[in-house]
Amino acid sequence: MLGGHFGSLVRRMPQLTRGLASSANQPHAAHEAGMRMWRQLSIFVALPAVGLCMLNAYLGIRDHPHARPEFVPYEHMRIRSKRFPWGDGNKSLFHNPHMNALPDGYEEGDDHHHH
Incomplete structure (x- = not known):
């Protein structure tokens, strides 16, 4: 699930950034594309990264509680x-x-x- 979305996002990154640059004369379109890109990055990259860090901290404290x-x-x-x-x-x-x-x-x- 995550790999597919992340892979497609990485493959589309040059298109997204090129789209942002080419639509500079259309501020609304650039704003929409930028918001869409950052929303996808937040959902499919940032949130899973935070979750993995929380899991790592939880497992570490569980294995070595008061070292x-x-x-x-x-x-x-x-x-x-x-x-x-x-x-x-x-x-x-x-x-x-x-x-x-x-x-x-x-x-x-x-x-x-x-x-």
Whole structure:
């Protein structure tokens, strides 16, 4: 289904763009052709691409639900040269204690999970 529509759209792309250029003296026709081309691109290219990205993200989170990187105290990471202007000054605004490490490590151990 998708391949057929996408293939025909790709095959017609030079005709569509040539049609847009040749109908420049007919603004209404060019506008109609442009709207038709962008509507088809949105339906048959953009929406399936968004759907595939959503599926990929869903399958990834399903297979590795709460995997987090091992804490390694690299000097160039999590530098605090100035306190944050909120809270205790050590946590970013959208701090997640499970996934975001502080300069001295994670706040909670691997055995502690929030659901």
